[in-house]
Amino acid sequence: MILTKYLFEHWESIQPRLLEHITLSAISLSIALVISLPLGLLLNRLPRLAGPVTIFLNMIYTIPSLALFALLVPLMGIGTQPAIIALTGYSLFILVRNTMVGFNSVDPAVIEAARGMGMSNAQVLWRIEVPLALPVIVAGMRIATLSTIGLATIAAWIGAGGLGQLLKDAVNANMDLAINQSKLYAGLICIGAMAVASDLVLRLIERQVGAPSASRRLATPRAAAQAKEA
Amino acid sequence: MNTLVEALQYALNPNNNFLGELATHLELSGLALLAAAIIGVPLGIFVSRYDTLERLVINATGFLRVVPSIVVLFLLLPSQGIGFKPAAIALTVLAIPPLLINTDAGMKGVDPAIIEAGKGMGMSYWRLLRVVQLPLAMPVMIAGLRIATVEVIASATLATLIGGGGLGYFIAAGLTLLRNDILLVGALPVAILTFTTELLLTGLQRRLNVRG
Numbered sequence: 305m306i307l308t309k310y311l312f313e314h315w316e317s318i319q320p321r322l323l324e325h326i327t328l329s330a331i332s333l334s335i336a337l338v339i340s341l342p343l344g345l346l347l348n349r350l351p352r353l354a355g356p357v358t359i360f361l362n363m364i365y366t367i368p369s370l371a372l373f374a375l376l377v378p379l380m381g382i383g384t385q386p387a388i389i390a391l392t393g394y395s396l397f398i399l400v401r402n403t404m405v406g407f408n409s410v411d412p413a414v415i416e417a418a419r420g421m422g423m424s425n426a427q428v429l430w431r432i433e434v435p436l437a438l439p440v441i442v443a444g445m446r447i448a449t450l451s452t453i454g455l456a457t458i459a460a461w462i463g464a465g466g467l468g469q470l471l472k473d474a475v476n477a478n479m480d481l482a483i484n485q486s487k488l489y490a491g492l493i494c495i496g497a498m499a500v501a502s503d504l505v506l507r508l509i510e511r512q513v514g515a516p517s518a519s520r521r522l523a524t525p526r527a528a529a530q531a532k533e534a
Numbered sequence: 535m536n537t538l539v540e541a542l543q544y545a546l547n548p549n550n551n552f553l554g555e556l557a558t559h560l561e562l563s564g565l566a567l568l569a570a571a572i573i574g575v576p577l578g579i580f581v582s583r584y585d586t587l588e589r590l591v592i593n594a595t596g597f598l599r600v601v602p603s604i605v606v607l608f609l610l611l612p613s614q615g616i617g618f619k620p621a622a623i624a625l626t627v628l629a630i631p632p633l634l635i636n637t638d639a640g641m642k643g644v645d646p647a648i649i650e651a652g653k654g655m656g657m658s659y660w661r662l663l664r665v666v667q668l669p670l671a672m673p674v675m676i677a678g679l680r681i682a683t684v685e686v687i688a689s690a691t692l693a694t695l696i697g698g699g700g701l702g703y704f705i706a707a708g709l710t711l712l713r714n715d716i717l718l719v720g721a722l723p724v725a726i727l728t729f730t731t732e733l734l735l736t737g738l739q740r741r742l743n744v745r746g
Binding site: 367454455462485495503 | 717
């Protein structure tokens with residue numbers, strides 16, 4: 305295959321880019337998770353805050369990626385730092401919404417029953433609410449991971465490296481050269497493969513923790529993509 | 535604050551073609567949406583009537599959504615070269631899934647009893663579609679239109695990376711020249727544009743939902 309020839313022959317120059325891409329995505333997703341899991345739970349406990357917070361996060365989510373990256377550059381210069389902040393911002397909306405919806409969807413009767421059995425608040429949270437909310441939360445993690453992998457590509461234009469650098473180099477140089485076309489394909493194949501692989505792995509995990517029941521469909525990725533109702 | 539003033543001056547200087555790039559941005563988005571609607575809506579109506587075909591097409595478009603938009607944009611580069619046309623094609627491809635999926639979901643959501651009643655009144659297929667099914671499916675279809683529109687206007691910012699022009703041009707130029715004012719000339723209007731579109735279409739959707 306001509307398409308993958310470059311990929312294998314120049315692996316030593318692609319591999320660092322791939323690592324950068326994974327690091328960038330993993331750091332942003334971890335920060336977003338650390339913030340959004342407690343925040344989602346908080347919004348479940350204080351429903352009055354849910355509206356304003358989700359509207360604010362949705363506003364960030366609406367800003368086009370290149371624009372958000374660019375808006376951060378005057379404030380913090382170019383490099384990985386603005387990229388990580390922008391990527392974290394995008395994931396927050398998805399993760400907070402799904403965490404909140406996950407906890408909201410736990411049947412109050414089940415919690416009542418657990419209390420009746422003498423469980424403490426912490427026990428109700430860890431043994432009842434978390435396991436029941438988990439499928440929706442994992443679904444959110446899958447969407448957030450996919451969007452982060454895609455958006456991290458664009459971070460190359462603010463000097464954050466990653467696989468987008470291959471696309472950037474290919475376009476900036478003369479496109480007629482076959483070598484640049486192969487470079488472009490190598491980048492595209494890596495990004496596509498990363499996205500599809502993460503989708504598959506996280507779908508498997510989703511299945512492991514249990515598929516959301518029909519009443520909770522709204523927070524599943526497909527429904528979110530269809531309706532984005534929040 | 536100084537940068538903001540400089541950005542405003544830059545945008546107001548006719549030599550910098552701010553209005554021209556804004557027009558390109560809107561043209562690119564409008565064209566892509568129109569093309570996507572012409573393909574996506576009839577296809578959605580068609581597949582909603584055949585279960586197997588529906589599952590096939592919806593799964594395929596679902597897979598398309600996994601592929602990042604920037605990959606779609608660059609995929610056409612070797613065959614189509616750079617410029618307005620490949621950008622418009624890529625944006626069309628990106629806008630089809632939400633329109634198609636929501637048209638299908640909207641048509642599926644129409645109560646079969648209502649369709650039965652329409653048929654009983656002797657309505658033809660086209661009349662039934664126009665007078666009964668489409669109006670009832672409209673709120674869900676408008677939701678799809680909203681997602682597609684915001685996505686296209688946002689992704690049109692990336693069109694400049696493959697030479698398609700639009701407001702992203704100023705962002706790319708600002709990043710290359712390390713000029714924060716030029717950067718803002720692209721970034722701020724794009725952010726405002728997506729916000730307003732989102733708000734307007736959410737409002738429209740809400741009004742339709744209340745009426746439906």
